[in-house]
Each structure stands twice: as C-alpha cells, then as structure tokens.
Amino acid sequence: MPKTAAVLVIGNEILTGKIQDLNVAFIARELFALGVSLRRVIVCPDEVELIARDLNALRAAHDFVFTTGGVGPTHDDVTIAAVALAFGRRVVRDETMAAMLRAHYAERVSDDHLRMADVPEDATLLSTPDFPWPTVNLENVFVFPGVPELVRMKFPLLHDRLRDGAGFTTRAVFTLHDEADIATLLETVVAAHPTVAVGSYPQWKNPRCRTKLTFDAKDVAELDAAVAQFVAGIAPEKLVNGE
Amino acid sequence: MPKTAAVLVIGNEILTGKIQDLNVAFIARELFALGVSLRRVIVCPDEVELIARDLNALRAAHDFVFTTGGVGPTHDDVTIAAVALAFGRRVVRDETMAAMLRAHYAERVSDDHLRMADVPEDATLLSTPDFPWPTVNLENVFVFPGVPELVRMKFPLLHDRLRDGAGFTTRAVFTLHDEADIATLLETVVAAHPTVAVGSYPQWKNPRCRTKLTFDAKDVAELDAAVAQFVAGIAPEKLVNGE
Known part of the structure; x- marks a missing residue:
C-alpha cells in the first residue's frame, strides 16, 4: 500500500465562499506524482479546538498531514496555537525567525510582527538557503500558509521527504x-x-x-x-x- | 445561532488532483446568502464504508448536509449505496425514475442504465416540472451529482427549505x-x-x-x-x- 496523506484546510474564507481554494488540487497533484495517496481533506473554521481535534484525528490515521491557512499575526490566525494544542506543547518564540522579522521591519517592528515567529515548542523548522523562512514541522504534520503562491514555492522543498517509490x-x-x-x-x-x-x-x-x-x-x-x-x-x- | 451545514465531496478525482473542485465554493456562496453557516467540508474517496461513516458524523452535527459526486451507473458511483448504508436502508429501484430512463433510452435501455433509478428506500425525491430528474433527500441530507453545471441548476430548488432568516x-x-x-x-x-x-x-x-x-x-x-x-x-x- 502506498503511503497516505491528508490536508486540513483552515479557512473561514473558504467556508463562506469568498475564496476558491486552489491548494488542495495543487497538493493532490504533487502527492500523486510522488506516489503518495491523498485520502482525506477537511475544511474547518478558524477555531483552535476544532482544528486541534481534526489535526489529531488526521495525523493518527495518515503518514503525512498538511495544514493550509491560518498562519500570520492577526486574530484569525490560530493555526500555530491549534497545532501546539494538538501536540500538547507550549507556543514559544523562535529567535532565528524573530531576528529575520527584526531585520525586515527594522525600527517599525512591533510585538504583532514578532508573533509571526511563534511556533510550537520543539517544532522542526525546515528551510533552505534559497527559502530561509521556514516551514513548521511536528512529527508527520507540515504547516503551510494559505496563499497559493507560497504553497507552490514551499511544497517542493518536501519532495524528498515525501516520495514513496514510484509516482502514480x-x-x-x-x-x-x-x-x-x-x-x-x-x-x-x-x-x-x-x-x-x-x-x-x-x-x-x-x-x-x-x-x-x-x-x-x-x-x-x-x-x-x-x-x-x-x-x-x-x-x-x-x-x-x-x- | 444560524443553522449549520456541511458538504461531503465524494471524489477520487479531487483527491488525485485531476479535477479542481468548484462545487464547494458555489454551495458556500449560496449558503452564505441564505443565512446558513457552512461549518465543515470533507473530501473522501469513492468507498462505501468511509462515505457512510463521514455522512453519519456530519448529519448528526449539522442542520443540513450536501453530498456531491459519485452518482451514476458505473463501479465508482457508490454514493447511493453509501447513503443507504448510513441510514440503514435498502437500495430500491424508483419506478418513476426508471420510467424516465426507459423513455429516454428507448430500446437501448439496459439494466446499467436503470441503475440510475436506484435510491435508498423511502427517500424523498425532490423535483419540479422544469427539472423533473429528482434530487434525493433523506432527512437533512441532500444528494447532488459532481458535475458543477448540474449542481448550479439543482441547488436553487432548495432555497426555500434552507433559508434561515436574513442572509449574511x-x-x-x-x-x-x-x-x-x-x-x-x-x-x-x-x-x-x-x-x-x-x-x-x-x-x-x-x-x-x-x-x-x-x-x-x-x-x-x-x-x-x-x-x-x-x-x-x-x-x-x-x-x-x-x-
């Protein structure tokens, strides 16, 4: 049996019909070519407890889980808190990411900017020299933003971790x-x-x-x-x- | 609190990235305008037991559930069997639908054509004079095809049943x-x-x-x-x- 995957789409904007999701089709095609079987997609609201519950069910039942959306500095960006809750970890500030934000925003930097450096404790941060802003990874869970252009840039960095023999x-x-x-x-x-x-x-x-x-x-x-x-x-x- | 809804997308073609789903965004916009809160979407494979399990979880937790896809006469069209399993009912042939198929296919009609008239026992069949081919309905579950053009034609027939006060x-x-x-x-x-x-x-x-x-x-x-x-x-x- 091929390895299995699930996608958890975190997005009130999808559930209210404001945005046509494009990430699922992209990730589905990528996984198909990598020989991984996408078995389940859930779209859930921007609510910490619901996201954590879904994430725990999905990660127990699949080899890989990808979340999309809900990362950022505003009130509706609750994915990091939800992932931390699902894994029973605290949210901590990553100093490498905080330094990147301070360099980018310079004297304008605020605590709201720095919230983008918050990650679940002991998360793995996957980055490359070409793409230094990391993808947050905990065990078999990978956290992606909602912006399709960013997902398309970041997902290929995982190919070698995901590939399961021949592609479909x-x-x-x-x-x-x-x-x-x-x-x-x-x-x-x-x-x-x-x-x-x-x-x-x-x-x-x-x-x-x-x-x-x-x-x-x-x-x-x-x-x-x-x-x-x-x-x-x-x-x-x-x-x-x-x- | 507004009434709530969920969509169950039945489709290997979505999970393999062959087709960009368009039905969720359409249904989401319709529900938004009707004042109904879409709370959850699941995409699952064309497998009877998985569909039935998801459908039972969704219909217990939401006021309305819409399925899309998996209706038709071929081996991968298992939605009717899954809905029947979820409700603990037999699949029976509806004679009104069978008569429409016999009229359409005339002497070419085969048992495979007539399978499209199979429905869960005691399902409600919603139709209008302008759209005589019915939408299958059991309690709070409505069964739609996967073809977006057909969903767009059939969904508005439900507006009066779904509307919950003011739209959003x-x-x-x-x-x-x-x-x-x-x-x-x-x-x-x-x-x-x-x-x-x-x-x-x-x-x-x-x-x-x-x-x-x-x-x-x-x-x-x-x-x-x-x-x-x-x-x-x-x-x-x-x-x-x-x-």
Missing part, C-alpha cells in the same frame, strides 16, 4: 458511449486489475465525447494492460480524442 | 498596511462586535493593496458599525480600493 501514472481514454453503456465492461476491467484505480466521468456539454475514463497506477505495465483491456472492449469508432 | 452580508476593506500593523486594532473591533466575523488576508503580489479585511454578519447595522470602527482606526491615506 494516469492515462485518460475518451469515448462517445454514455457511462451506462460501458459500466459492465468497466467492472470486468476493475476486477482484473485490482491495483489500477479506474474512474468514469460523464462529460457534461462536451461536444467531443460523452465519457472520460481515467486509469491510475504505480505499475505502468499493469496500467497499460488495464487500458488495453478496456479499449479492446469498445468499438473503434466510439473512441475519440475528447480534449 | 459581507463588506471588504483594503489597506496598504501589513497585517501585523493592524492586528491590535482588529482585536479591538472583534471584541466590540462579537456577531461580526472579521477576516484578514495578506494580498500576495497585489500591487494595489497589502491586506484585505472582510466583515460578515446578518445584522447590517452591526456590520457597518464594525467596519466604521475599523476604518476610523486607519489613517485615510492607508485605505485603498484594492480590487
């Missing part, structure tokens, strides 16, 4: 058949290739195809065998380039 | 201040207006502003009082039109 590969097949027309064939293919995950998606209003099939697996030979079995069961004129 | 109203204020510069002011505003939800969001790479503040409430007078208190605490030259 996906193949897509497009057909003019309705889903129901191929349901029995799909069941045969799924039964014959238990390590291949097969998805079937109706293409609403796509003039070029009716159903998109996806085949995912780590083992490319097994993947291609499943695709070949499916394709052999479809009349050639029903196969199309649907995108 | 939101105001946005943009400032050239960094978040930390206004953190203390925000705490004062939040403490003075406990029914107003205040969010603070750094505007990464937005050349026109540094921080966006949002204020949400049902009571518009209270909302405007919170905005006025915040604005009065900011130097006028630091307020901008940020969008």
Whole structure:
C-alpha cells in the first residue's frame, strides 16, 4: 500500500465562499506524482479546538498531514496555537525567525510582527538557503500558509521527504458511449486489475465525447494492460480524442 | 445561532488532483446568502464504508448536509449505496425514475442504465416540472451529482427549505498596511462586535493593496458599525480600493 496523506484546510474564507481554494488540487497533484495517496481533506473554521481535534484525528490515521491557512499575526490566525494544542506543547518564540522579522521591519517592528515567529515548542523548522523562512514541522504534520503562491514555492522543498517509490501514472481514454453503456465492461476491467484505480466521468456539454475514463497506477505495465483491456472492449469508432 | 451545514465531496478525482473542485465554493456562496453557516467540508474517496461513516458524523452535527459526486451507473458511483448504508436502508429501484430512463433510452435501455433509478428506500425525491430528474433527500441530507453545471441548476430548488432568516452580508476593506500593523486594532473591533466575523488576508503580489479585511454578519447595522470602527482606526491615506 502506498503511503497516505491528508490536508486540513483552515479557512473561514473558504467556508463562506469568498475564496476558491486552489491548494488542495495543487497538493493532490504533487502527492500523486510522488506516489503518495491523498485520502482525506477537511475544511474547518478558524477555531483552535476544532482544528486541534481534526489535526489529531488526521495525523493518527495518515503518514503525512498538511495544514493550509491560518498562519500570520492577526486574530484569525490560530493555526500555530491549534497545532501546539494538538501536540500538547507550549507556543514559544523562535529567535532565528524573530531576528529575520527584526531585520525586515527594522525600527517599525512591533510585538504583532514578532508573533509571526511563534511556533510550537520543539517544532522542526525546515528551510533552505534559497527559502530561509521556514516551514513548521511536528512529527508527520507540515504547516503551510494559505496563499497559493507560497504553497507552490514551499511544497517542493518536501519532495524528498515525501516520495514513496514510484509516482502514480494516469492515462485518460475518451469515448462517445454514455457511462451506462460501458459500466459492465468497466467492472470486468476493475476486477482484473485490482491495483489500477479506474474512474468514469460523464462529460457534461462536451461536444467531443460523452465519457472520460481515467486509469491510475504505480505499475505502468499493469496500467497499460488495464487500458488495453478496456479499449479492446469498445468499438473503434466510439473512441475519440475528447480534449 | 444560524443553522449549520456541511458538504461531503465524494471524489477520487479531487483527491488525485485531476479535477479542481468548484462545487464547494458555489454551495458556500449560496449558503452564505441564505443565512446558513457552512461549518465543515470533507473530501473522501469513492468507498462505501468511509462515505457512510463521514455522512453519519456530519448529519448528526449539522442542520443540513450536501453530498456531491459519485452518482451514476458505473463501479465508482457508490454514493447511493453509501447513503443507504448510513441510514440503514435498502437500495430500491424508483419506478418513476426508471420510467424516465426507459423513455429516454428507448430500446437501448439496459439494466446499467436503470441503475440510475436506484435510491435508498423511502427517500424523498425532490423535483419540479422544469427539472423533473429528482434530487434525493433523506432527512437533512441532500444528494447532488459532481458535475458543477448540474449542481448550479439543482441547488436553487432548495432555497426555500434552507433559508434561515436574513442572509449574511459581507463588506471588504483594503489597506496598504501589513497585517501585523493592524492586528491590535482588529482585536479591538472583534471584541466590540462579537456577531461580526472579521477576516484578514495578506494580498500576495497585489500591487494595489497589502491586506484585505472582510466583515460578515446578518445584522447590517452591526456590520457597518464594525467596519466604521475599523476604518476610523486607519489613517485615510492607508485605505485603498484594492480590487
């Protein structure tokens, strides 16, 4: 079985529909390429006790957990306090991060600025020379900001820690058949290739195809065998380039 | 307290990053306008036992639960079976829906087509003359497809069932201040207006502003009082039109 992961999205802005989350899709694609199976996503409000409860459930059940959002200096930035609560640790000020903030804000620096240097006690702070502002890590939990551009910059620094053997590969097949027309064939293919995950998606209003099939697996030979079995069961004129 | 809601997104395609979910943001905006508080979103795989477990936890804790995805005739469409399991009911074929499928597919109709007429026993089937294909409803649970266009068409049919008094109203204020510069002011505003939800969001790479503040409430007078208190605490030259 591949390693497993979960994402905990901390964000009233998602739950009120002000912001379209983009981090889950990005992290999902990254994990897929790294061979890690994303099994669960939770979006919860900016509330310390709720976040801590969810985090403890997720970290007990998955190899990796990523939080997004809720880091910063304002009243609604409660992720660090929640992570500390989940792990039963105090929040302490990291002097290296505080020094970076003092250098950046110079004489303007205030205690509110320095709050951004607060971390759970004994957290691991992951940084590189190119990206000195650290990612907070406790055991299997990694704390990311909510800003998608920052997540895209910071996540690749974890690739080597996360990679689990071969990445997943996906193949897509497009057909003019309705889903129901191929349901029995799909069941045969799924039964014959238990390590291949097969998805079937109706293409609403796509003039070029009716159903998109996806085949995912780590083992490319097994993947291609499943695709070949499916394709052999479809009349050639029903196969199309649907995108 | 406003009524509460949760969304259960059923979708391997979301967890593998193949599809950007758009339904949560849409449902979130709809609920916000209806005065219902979306408190929780879970994305889970296409697995009957996991879906049933999540659904039972969500429906016990919220006034309304919406599922998206996993309805259809293929092996990965397991939502109906999962909802039936969660409620301890059998899956039965609805003859009205079966008749619609027979009329649509005519002599091509197969048992795989007719599977789309399977519903949990004693489910309520919500339809209108303009939209005869029903939305499956059991107690406080409403079952939606995954196709965003269909969710957008079907969700408004529920507005009258969901509305909880006044809708939420939101105001946005943009400032050239960094978040930390206004953190203390925000705490004062939040403490003075406990029914107003205040969010603070750094505007990464937005050349026109540094921080966006949002204020949400049902009571518009209270909302405007919170905005006025915040604005009065900011130097006028630091307020901008940020969008």
